[in-house]
Amino acid sequence: MTGPSKKTERETFAAYCCDEATIDLLKAAAPSRGWSENMVFSGGIAGAVRALGAMPCPEFLIVDLSDSEDPRADVQALAEVCEEGTVVLTIGALNDVGLYRDLLHAGVHDYLVKPLAVDVIKAAMHSAEEAMNAVEEVEEEGPASEGKTIFFIGVRGGMGTSTLAANTAWLSANGGESTALLDLDFHFSSSAIQFDLEPGRGLLDALDNPNRVDGLFLDRAVVKPSEKLSILCTEAAIGVVPRPAEGALEHLVDTMANTYRNVVVDMPRHMVPEQPEVLNTATDIVLITDLSLSSARDCIRLKAYLKTCAPAASVHVVLNKLGAVPAEVEEKDFANSIETEINARVPFDAKAMLLAVQQGTVIADHTKSGKVTAGMKAVNSLFTSGSENADGQKPSWVNKLLQRKAS
Structure with a gap:
C-alpha cells in the first residue's frame, strides 16, 4: 500500500x-x-x-x-x-x-x-x-504552568509529610489544574481518609500488572474528592508485602504524568533506598523536616543520595509543624549545616487540623486563611511559577524527545 x-x-x-x-x-x-x-x-x-x-x-x-x-x-x-x-x-x-x-x-x-x-x-x-x-x-x-511530578519525603517519621502532600495536591487542583495524589504507603495510607474517602485496589493492580496501566485504567482506579483531584492509594493487609514488578512504579508515575497536569507523590522514606529508580521521574523533590539535630543529619544524607538517583530534580527543603516542639537548632544554623536555604515554613495549628478532620477535608480547604494555610500555599507556589515554555504550554512528546537528543 x-x-x-x-x-x-x-x-x-x-x-x-x-x-x-x-x-x-x-x-x-x-x-x-x-x-x-x-x-x-x-x-x-x-x-x-x-x-x-x-x-x-x-x-x-x-x-x-x-x-x-x-x-x-x-x-x-x-x-x-x-x-x-x-x-x-x-x-x-x-x-x-x-x-x-x-x-x-x-x-x-x-x-x-x-x-x-x-x-x-x-x-x-x-x-x-x-x-x-x-x-x-x-x-x-492558553498559557498554563508546566506539569510537575513532585515527591514529598519526610526526613524522619512524624513530620506531617502526608498532610502536606494532600494539601498541596488540593491547592493545585483548586487552582484549576488536573492533579493526582499518589500515596506509596501501601499499608497505612492516609491520603483518601483525609478527604473522608475509601481507597480502592487500583494501586496494587497497577504494581502487579504494569502493562495494564493507561489513562483508562487510572480513571477506574482513582477516587476523586473533586473534579480536578484524583487519589491513587491502597490499604494492603498487614503482613502482606507488595512487591512491585520491575519498572512498575516508574511506569505508573510516568503514565500519571501523561494523564494529569501535576502528580504529587507521598513517598515513605524507607522506600528511597528500595526504589531509587522511581525518583528519576521527579521534576521536584520536597524534603519535609523539623529543626532537630537528627533531621539536619538526615537532610544532608538524603540530599547527597538524591544527587545520584535524581540529578535532574529540583530539591526543596520545607520546615513543617513549626512550634509543635521546641527547636533543637536555630533555623539559620540548620540551613548552614545542610548548605541549603529553607524554601518554605508551615506552622503547627492543632485547632485547624482538628476542624479539618471533623469536616472530612484538608486544612487548606476548611481554613481558607490563617498562618498554616499561608504556609501551605507557599509550598504550592514553589511549583507554580518559572517553569513554562515560551508559549506557556506543557511540552509535547516531540519536544520531550528533541530535548533528550539535545542533552
Missing part, C-alpha cells in the same frame, strides 16, 4: 503496520472511533517517517516497531517529522519493560505488545482520543 497524499490540514488518524494481521485488526477497530480504515498503511515506523516527511502529521499516529532494529532511535527519527501535540501509540513484538519505560519517558502515549486483540486496540484508541482532547483543552485555555 502507499501512504496518504499530502494535505493542507491534519488527518485525525493514521497507522503504519508491519504485517497484514495488524493491518486487518486496525481496519476493524478504526471505524469504532469514526476514523477511516483507509488511513491504515503498511511500512511500519520506517514507512511512517518517510510518509510524514512530506505531509502534515495526523493528530493520532499508530506506528509498528516490529521490524525496527533500534526502536529508540527510530522513534527519535519519527519525532523529527511530527508536529507538536501529536499523540503516538506504538506497537511491537518485543515484551521488554526497559523499552516500554524508555518509550513512555520519551513521551509516547503507550506501547502495546503483540498479539493484539480488537478490544485492546479499541481501548487504546479511546485513551488516545481523550489525550487529543486534553491537548485541545490546553490550547484553548
